[in-house]
Amino acid sequence: MLRDQIKQETITAMKAGDKPRTAALRLIGAKLKDRDIELRTSTQPAPDDDALVIDVLQKMAKQRRESITMFQQGGRDELAANEQAELVVIEDFLPRQLDETETRAAIEAIKGELGATGLKDMGKVMAELKARHGTVLDLGRASGWVKDSLA
Structure with a gap:
């Protein structure tokens, strides 16, 4: 532990x-x-x-x-x-953090699975991203990338 x-x-x-x-x-x-x-x-x-x-x-x-x-x-x-x-x-x-490329790939995968298309879906994508990768991800930076991806 x-x-x-x-x-x-x-x-x-x-x-x-x-x-x-x-x-x-x-x-x-x-x-x-x-x-x-x-x-x-x-x-x-x-x-x-x-x-x-x-x-x-x-x-x-x-x-x-x-x-x-x-x-x-x-x-x-x-x-x-x-x-x-x-x-x-x-x-x-801390465990090794995902870099920008890995994070963007995870965002795109989650976005595809959830069928997210616009900024209205940002909460869903962020919740799933946190659930799957919360311990190896800087959620502050990731939220900006999610916003870019959904815009």
Whole structure:
């Protein structure tokens, strides 16, 4: 399981004295605990543990990418470097993401199966795309490609 792997990597990083990696792994662990607490009070059924971990990691990666862009635009390269180091650690645990070509092919396949023809069908296509490829796909970028495909 991915959660166990993260715990083991944290221990390994602590023993190796790798402070930046240890800090990033502890941050991941804290986010996972926060999500677990949210799910305890939620009325929705809990997702598969690996799917939950991947979802948390994807959100963390997205936040880091946005922060890196903002820090670079603001001339804060040292903060951007810290965020980049955390992003590298986070991406170590994410499955390989589909590239643009693979994503567009998946969109076209789903579009054909559902008979989607216009922007009114975008919700259906996005829901199916998320159900099939949610863990290996950046849905933010994919939504733009779905919109282009249906326009």
